[in-house]
Amino acid sequence: MENTIEVKNLCFTYEGYGDVPDVEALHDVSFTVEKGSFTAILGHNGSGKSTLASVLCMLSEPASGEVYINGKLMTGEDVTDEDVFDARRRVGMVFQNPDNQIVASVVEEDVAFGCENLGLPPAEIRRRVDDALECVGMRKYARHSPHKLSGGQKQRVAIAGVIAMKRDCIIFDESTAMLDPMGRREVMETIEYLNKVEGVTVILITHYMEEAARADRVIVMNGGRVLTTGTPGEVFSEPELLWDADLDVPQTTELLYRMKKAGLDVRLDIFDFEECAAEIARAVKKRQSEVK
Amino acid sequence: MAEIKLCDVNYIYNKGTPYEAHALKNINLTIGEGITGIIGHTGSGKSTMVQLFNGLAKPSSGSVLLDGRDIWEKSERVREARFRAGLVMQYPEYQLFANTVYEDIAFGPRNMGLSEDEVNKRVIDAARFAKVPEGVMNRSPFDLSGGQKRRVALAGVIAMRPEFLILDEPAAGLDPGGRRSILGGIKEFGKASGTSVIVVSHSMEDMASYCDRIIVMASGKIIMDGTPAQVFSRYNELIGVGLDVPQITRVASALAEHGLDIGRDVYTVGYAAGKLSELFDK
Amino acid sequence: MKMDIAFGQYCEGNSILHRLDPRAKLIISIIYIVVLFLAKNVFTFALLTLTTMALVILSGISLRVIAGGLKPILFIALFTAIINIFFFTGDTLLVDLKIVKIYLEGLFNAGLIVLRIVLLIVSTSMFLTYTTTPLALTDGMERLLSPLAKIGVPVHDFSMMMTIALRFIPTLIEETGKIMNAQKARGADFTSGGLIKRARAIIPIIIPLFVSAFRRAGDLATAMECRCYTGGAGRTRMNVLHAKWYDFAFVLAVTALGAAVVLMNIYLPGYTVTM
Numbered sequence: 001m002e003n004t005i006e007v008k009n010l011c012f013t014y015e016g017y018g019d020v021p022d023v024e025a026l027h028d029v030s031f032t033v034e035k036g037s038f039t040a041i042l043g044h045n046g047s048g049k050s051t052l053a054s055v056l057c058m059l060s061e062p063a064s065g066e067v068y069i070n071g072k073l074m075t076g077e078d079v080t081d082e083d084v085f086d087a088r089r090r091v092g093m094v095f096q097n098p099d100n101q102i103v104a105s106v107v108e109e110d111v112a113f114g115c116e117n118l119g120l121p122p123a124e125i126r127r128r129v130d131d132a133l134e135c136v137g138m139r140k141y142a143r144h145s146p147h148k149l150s151g152g153q154k155q156r157v158a159i160a161g162v163i164a165m166k167r168d169c170i171i172f173d174e175s176t177a178m179l180d181p182m183g184r185r186e187v188m189e190t191i192e193y194l195n196k197v198e199g200v201t202v203i204l205i206t207h208y209m210e211e212a213a214r215a216d217r218v219i220v221m222n223g224g225r226v227l228t229t230g231t232p233g234e235v236f237s238e239p240e241l242l243w244d245a246d247l248d249v250p251q252t253t254e255l256l257y258r259m260k261k262a263g264l265d266v267r268l269d270i271f272d273f274e275e276c277a278a279e280i281a282r283a284v285k286k287r288q289s290e291v292k
Numbered sequence: 293m294a295e296i297k298l299c300d301v302n303y304i305y306n307k308g309t310p311y312e313a314h315a316l317k318n319i320n321l322t323i324g325e326g327i328t329g330i331i332g333h334t335g336s337g338k339s340t341m342v343q344l345f346n347g348l349a350k351p352s353s354g355s356v357l358l359d360g361r362d363i364w365e366k367s368e369r370v371r372e373a374r375f376r377a378g379l380v381m382q383y384p385e386y387q388l389f390a391n392t393v394y395e396d397i398a399f400g401p402r403n404m405g406l407s408e409d410e411v412n413k414r415v416i417d418a419a420r421f422a423k424v425p426e427g428v429m430n431r432s433p434f435d436l437s438g439g440q441k442r443r444v445a446l447a448g449v450i451a452m453r454p455e456f457l458i459l460d461e462p463a464a465g466l467d468p469g470g471r472r473s474i475l476g477g478i479k480e481f482g483k484a485s486g487t488s489v490i491v492v493s494h495s496m497e498d499m500a501s502y503c504d505r506i507i508v509m510a511s512g513k514i515i516m517d518g519t520p521a522q523v524f525s526r527y528n529e530l531i532g533v534g535l536d537v538p539q540i541t542r543v544a545s546a547l548a549e550h551g552l553d554i555g556r557d558v559y560t561v562g563y564a565a566g567k568l569s570e571l572f573d574k
Numbered sequence: 575m576k577m578d579i580a581f582g583q584y585c586e587g588n589s590i591l592h593r594l595d596p597r598a599k600l601i602i603s604i605i606y607i608v609v610l611f612l613a614k615n616v617f618t619f620a621l622l623t624l625t626t627m628a629l630v631i632l633s634g635i636s637l638r639v640i641a642g643g644l645k646p647i648l649f650i651a652l653f654t655a656i657i658n659i660f661f662f663t664g665d666t667l668l669v670d671l672k673i674v675k676i677y678l679e680g681l682f683n684a685g686l687i688v689l690r691i692v693l694l695i696v697s698t699s700m701f702l703t704y705t706t707t708p709l710a711l712t713d714g715m716e717r718l719l720s721p722l723a724k725i726g727v728p729v730h731d732f733s734m735m736m737t738i739a740l741r742f743i744p745t746l747i748e749e750t751g752k753i754m755n756a757q758k759a760r761g762a763d764f765t766s767g768g769l770i771k772r773a774r775a776i777i778p779i780i781i782p783l784f785v786s787a788f789r790r791a792g793d794l795a796t797a798m799e800c801r802c803y804t805g806g807a808g809r810t811r812m813n814v815l816h817a818k819w820y821d822f823a824f825v826l827a828v829t830a831l832g833a834a835v836v837l838m839n840i841y842l843p844g845y846t847v848t849m
Contacts, residue, residue, distance in 0.1 A: 020435075044467040045439065057800055085802060093800045100793035103801075105709050105741040112812035114801035125812040147744040150334065161801065177465045180334045180494050181536055207467035210539075246469030251497065251539040251561050258565035264572065273539055277546030284552060284572045348755050371761065379759040386749075387756035389781035399778065403761030434785060448760060 003071070004169045004201045005033040005056060005091070010065035012051050012224075025051040026062070027224045035168070038195045038202045040212035040232075043221035044246040049205050052221070053173040056203070057093045058084050070168075089118065092162035096174040098154035107149075107157050108133065108142040114165040125164075132164035135198070136190050152183025156190055163194065169201040170194065176211065188214065209236070209250050213271040220245065233269025252276040259283070294359055294455035294488065296345055296377065297322045301354035303340050303512075315340045317512040319354070323456075327482055327489045329499040329520075332509030333534060338492050339382075341509070342460050345490065346377035375404055378454030382461045384445030388433040393424065393444050396433050400452040411451075418451035421481045423473070439470050446474070450481065457482065458490045463498060471495075475502050497538045500524065500559035508535070521557035540564050584707050590820065591633045591705040596714025598821035599701045602828050606697050609832040610690055614839045619686055621838065625831060626693050629700045643699055644692060651688045658684035712736040717815060723806075730806030738794070746787060753782045 012026035025048045033039050043049040054060045055067060058074060067074045069087045092114075095101045104110040108129050115125040133139045136156040146154055155175055162170050172191065176184040188211060194200040204215060212218050218235045220227040222245035228235055236242070239249045239257045249257070252273055256266050259280060266283045270276045303316035316337045323345075332338045343349035344356050347363050347370040355362045356373075363373040378400075381387065390396035397418055401411040419429065422443045428436060433444050442462075449457065462478065463471040475491075479502050482489040493499050499506055499520070506523045508516035510533045516523050524530070524541050531537065537559075544558035547568075554567035594602075613619055630640060664679025702711060716733035723729045754764070757778045764775050 044469050046437065059796060059799070085804070088800060088802050093797075095793065095797055097790075097793060099745055100790045101797035103741060103794070103798060104737060106707065109709060109812070113798075113803070116809050116811055117802040117804065119808045119810050122810060122812055122814045125810070129812060145744075146741070147748075165801070182333065182534070209468075246467060248468035252543060254561045255540060255543060255564055255568075258561065259568060262565070262569045273542040274546045276543050277550055277552075280543075280547060280568065281550030281552050284568070287572055343755070346759060348758060371763070374759055374761055381752065381756045381759065384756065386786055387753055387778075387782050389778045389785075399757075399762075400760040403763070452760065 002035040003032045004035045004037075004069070005203070006066075006068040006071075007031050007052075007056075008066040008068075010052070010055065010067065011063045012048075012055060012060065013063050014051075025224050026055070026065075029065070029221075029224070029226055031219055031226060031229060033169070033201060033203060035201055036195075036199050037217060038192075038215045039204070040215035040218045041203060041205045041221060042207065042209070042212045042218055042235075042247060043227075044207060047221040047245070048224035049221045050173060051224075053093065053171055053203075053205055056171055057091060058087060089165065090167055091169045091171065092165060092167040093171045093173060094155065094158050094162055094175045096177050098151050098158060098178065101158050102146045102154060102161075105145055105147070107138065107144050107146055110146060110157060111160045111164050114161050118165065128164040128166070129160075132160040135163060135193070136160045150183060151179045152186035155179065155183065155187045159187070159190055159194075163198070163200070167200070169203065171203045171205065173205050174207070175204075176206065176208065184208075184211075207247065209248050210271075213250055220247070222246075231269075232271065236271070237268040239268075256280070294376070295322060295324045295357075296456060297357040297360070298341075298344065298351075299355045299357065301344060301351045301356065303337070303344065303349065304352040307352065315512055316344075316351075319514060321507070321514065321517075323488065323490060325486075325488050326504035327479060327491065327502060329503035329506045330490065330492045330509060331494070331496065331499055331506060331535065336509040337512040338509045339460060342379065342458055342490070342492055345456065345458055346379045347371075347373040348379065375400075375452050376454055377456040377458060378449040378452050380446055380449045380457070380459045380462060382464055384449075385438060385441035388441060388445060388448075391432060392430050393419075393433050393436070394429045396444060397424075397447045397451050400448055404452060414451045414453060415447075418447040421450050421477070421485070422447035423477055439466065439474075442466075442474065446478075453485075454487065456488045456490060458492075460492045461494070462491060463493065463495070471498060478502075496524075496536050496541075496559075500538050500541075508533075510535075520559050524559040525556035527556065585635050585639060585704045587634055587705065589632055589634045589705065591629065591700060593820075594701075594705075594824060595815050595817050595821045596706050596710045597718050597815060598817065598825055599706055600711070600714050600718060602824055603698050603701045605825070605828045605832060606701070607694065609828070609835050610694055610697070612832065612835050612839065613690070615843060616686070617842045618835045618838045619689060621831075621834065622693055623689065626697050626700075629697060633700050633705055635700070635704050639704070640696060640699070643704075644695060647691060647695055651691050654691065655684040655688050658687060708740045709737060712740065713811075713813070714815070730809075734806075742787075742790065745790075746783065749786055750779065750783055753779050 008030050010026050010029040014023045014025055016022045029052065041049050041052065051060065055062050062075055065075065069091060074083065074087055102110050103113050111129045111132055112125050115128055133142055136159050138153065138156050138160060141149065141153065146157055149157065176187050179187060191202055191204065192214065195202045204211060206212055213232045213236065215232060217229065218232050219229045220235060220242065227245055228241060236249045236253045239253060242249055250271050252271055253268060256268050256270060256276060256279065259266050260268065264283045264287060266279050270279055298319045298321045301316055301319040305313040305315055319341065330338045330341065340349060344351055350364060356364065358373050358376060363369050388396050390399065394415060397415045398411050401414045424443045424447050428440065433441060436444065459478065463474055466474060475498055478489060481487065491503065503520060506518065506520050507514055508523060508530065515533065516526060524537055527537050527541055527545055540561050541559050544554055544564055547554060552571060554564060554571065558564045558567065610622060613622055659676055659680045660674045662677060662680030662683050664677035666678035667675060668678055669676040712733050716729055719729045762775060762778055764772065
């Protein structure tokens with residue numbers, strides 16, 4: 001399987017000043033992201049997950065370690081500005097604050113911004129902008145002012161701006177953190193559509209468990225290190241580990257975990273509430289029949 | 293015990309313009325002690341309602357009574373209402389401005405015209421309640437982490453010793469640890485100081501575990517008002533107006549279909565687990 | 575909140591004036607302003623009033639909107655009128671109040687000057703504010719001035735600054751409202767006290783606003799970098815401006831209007847306006 005992103009032994013330190021000591025934000029972080037996959041990076045605020053994102057987008061340079069994007073080494077001294085520009089054409093980023101990443105005062109002009117920077121011909125930009133807006137369901141807002149949109153709509157405009165550049169990988173840096181439940185739902189649906197239908201590689205940085213549960217793979221960060229990785233089922237089967245890292249597990253997992261502790265034989269890797277109920281019902285019935 | 297009362301309150305934005313919007317419709321409500329949660333969508337009128345409580349917004353019609361007296365009766369009364377009903381806005385860390393954390397927390401008490409001794413006492417108390425570390429009191433608020441900044445902003449309102457502490461999405465953007473710590477801290481503060489707390493939030497899970505009373509708003513009206521158990525047992529109605537219910541409430545409802553009835557009023561995992569254990573231990 | 579100003583006052587529409595190339599509109603506006611100042615006598619004013627009315631009809635913008643747009647200049651117009659009425663000396667004395675004398679010519683002059691101000695505002699807003707989005711204006715400006723880039727004038731950078739300013743002004747206005755409310759909730763008082771007290775009261779608003787503007791600027795710069803922005807070089811645009819026949823026709827028509835006004839000034843000497 002082809003890897004879109006490969007990270008090896010990444011370390012990153014924020015240098016202190018005055019009486020503020022150095023902070024080691026990343027320590028020996030290694031992982032790979034397969035092409036077309038949906039990876040969630042989970043961690044509490046200050047766990048190093050946003051530093052990781054800024055390194056992946058070549059906004060910060062790591063102290064040591066290597067980052068490969070589509071097999072090309074992007075860290076070290078030999079990396080030229082063209083290499084960075086080239087990598088940015090492939091890996092896009094959607095940030096946390098929907099207001100601070102929209103450049104133009106008309107939606108479609110903003111979506112066009114990235115394509116314009118790539119120097120594409122006008123007709124091509126027009127086509128891509130229309131497609132991108134269609135893809136995120138914002139076509140009818142093309143001539144609107146972004147200021148009047150809801151948070152979720154603004155984030156979808158930002159996503160359209162990234163997909164219009166035809167990137168094969170998008171990193172979402174806590175893009176849902178500032179949204180209301182409706183906005184979060186809109187953005188998550190868009191992300192899943194991009195991943196499942198359009199085949200875009202997605203890296204979702206979040207502290208919402210329900211969102212991470214929808215990924216193919218979860219990487220849990222804590223104290224600048226990778227705490228654990230695996231499928232959501234594997235990761236959430238160890239609630240104590242996550243609680244210790246100041247994180248939560250979905251309520252379904254918590255209930256199953258408590259039932260298991262109470263002696264019920266249940267699986268822990270279930271996030272759907274109906275499946276969860278079915279699993280508990282099954283186990284309870286099994287137990288009741290055993291008792292009889 | 294202090295009491296806020298809204299009588300026949302209507303609030304209309306941009307009255308007389310093409311953008312006119314009826315944000316609150318005939319609201320009648322009394323809020324007293326304990327932790328009251330207000331939930332609803334963006335645009336349901338909940339943020340407008342919060343601004344009515346402390347006189348930041350003036351009702352288009354109807355009256356806002358604080359301990360039975362209309363806060364709009366005289367202009368001094370409004371300012372007094374702001375001190376008695378302290379409002380912590382959404383993302384309050386963006387309102388910090390002073391050179392030091394101490395000065396920022398002292399802004400409210402100083403505006404009240406208190407003596408320096410009293411201000412000092414209140415600042416220190418408030419910082420303790422809001423869990424602002426002592427070591428940062430003389431640092432610039434802009435050097436702190438996001439979570440710490442929010443605590444400082446919270447302390448700035450607590451320092452006014454309001455009888456009502458009103459919080460608009462106090463946990464927005466925080467991670468689970470941060471949410472637990474800030475919401476837990478607010479609950480603790482309410483209990484210890486006898487302050488009534490009003491929390492506005494989107495998070496059903498949070499509201500379920502911290503509130504004594506929940507008010508549900510939709511399109512400018514109050515559609516439900518009761519204990520968490522009463523509100524969440526009306527599961528289908530909540531979903532009907534596009535709100536979520538805690539995941540655990542959905543599980544309980546699904547369990548009932550499987551013949552394991554643990555009641556309709558389940559809204560915390562602990563409660564559900566306890567009920568279930570009783571069931572299968574029989 | 576009543577903070578949402580009608581920024582730029584653009585009115586949605588699809589009239590010929592809306593469809594004109596922003597570059598053409600900028601050029602036409604400049605010519606039209608010059609022509610208005612060339613107008614000297616009552617005939618030329620009549621002609622320009624007619625053409626301006628034609629513009630209003632063409633634009634399809636309601637008279638109420640236009641009247642609303644004139645409100646802010648009401649005071650200036652009145653002030654100029656009064657000065658003219660009281661201090662203009664002519665031949666036909668109308669009223670003699672000992673200290674001030676009012677002449678017929680003064681009244682007439684005042685009327686024409688107010689008319690000129692009104693026509694100036696109406697015509698430029700017909701071409702620019704009401705029918706052109708601020709973004710299109712910025713765009714037109716950048717392209718009109720683009721030859722200057724060759725001699726080192728940072729035309730693209732200025733236009734990018736304008737674009738970003740247009741984008742963020744409403745956001746910052748909204749933010750100011752929020753911060754004001756937050757400080758009011760802590761008992762801040764912005765309305766009472768002397769000048770110094772009021773100036774001090776602004777500090778708790780200005781500082782958070784600045785901090786936030788800088789944070790936004792930093793975030794935006796990062797976001798732009800991630801979207802491959804490297805400055806003006808090598809950049810293309812989605813909307814390319816194509817001058818159409820009617821753009822040229824309009825420029826020509828307004829130039830012709832200018833010529834007509836000059837000729838009328840010479841050959842039809844009537845009551846002449848001074849100032």
